[in-house]
Amino acid sequence: MGSSASGAATMTNSSVPISRTGPSQPGGVGPTATAVALATTACALVGFTASGPATTRAHTAAAAAAHTRDERPDPYAFLPKVASFRLSSTTVANGKPLPTAQLSGILGVPGGKDISPELSWCGFPAGTKSFVVSMYDPEAPTGSGFWHWVVADIPVSATSLPADAGALGSKTLPPGAFQLNADAGTPRYIGGAPPAHSGIHDYYVTVTALDIPRTGLNATTSGALLGFTIDSHTLARATMVFPTAAHLLVDGGATQL
Secondary structure, eight states, X not given: OOOOOOSOEEEOOOOBXXXXXXXOOTTSOOHHHHHHHHHHHHOOOOOOOOOOOOXXXXXXXXXXXXXXXXXXXXXXXXXXXXXXXXXXESSOOTTSOOOGGGBOTTTTOTTOOOOOOOEEEEOOOTTOOXXXXXXXXXXXXXXXXXXXXXXXXXXXXXXXXXXXXXXXXXXXXXXXOXXXXXXXXXXXXXXXXXXXXXXXEEEEEEEEEESSSOOOOOTTSOHHHHHHHHGGGEEEEEEEEEEEOOEEEETTEEEEO
């Protein structure tokens, strides 16, 4: 049976100490630096690590059930290790399936509402100048995964996104931030939509801290190209993972396959 989750959830994805920081600001501490310092000071690094080797698995529910989280693909396992920080949410719970509201009615999930989750983060490196927020499914049957949501150029002064900030034409994104078309071809949040009998899909919601204020990209940039572009500018990364199976409407309710 599908489950909905509420309450704060936290996760970090690396225990590597923070070592990559940007240059200090000349002439004293400005409002942005003060905000970053306050956010960092107020944040306790609480969470757990969820990573493991990427493996090939058959796309059947039975085969997927036999695999542990550590055996399923981790899209960040092949990237350079970076520091971690705290990521939390009041609408989704790390390690639990995506609630129905965060699934995709657009892609045919019964009851799916395509509402992006509330996210808050702190404890990022002092040299951070902007953030990227994304949701990615490495198990999508495409050969290259599926980017459900990407928000770039989030200013360092912003340390949260409200629920449904990923709506089409969103008015609640921070100034300067924009959404990429991602793999659904539209600049908005597209909820999870595991195909029937494809087993468990791990939806990675990630906040990436960068040492540049702007990526120089636009809404038509692919998620893969954005990832390639920001790789050398990544200071730290915080991730929450939501293992979710396919949903079908049965007797008026949603159930997982």
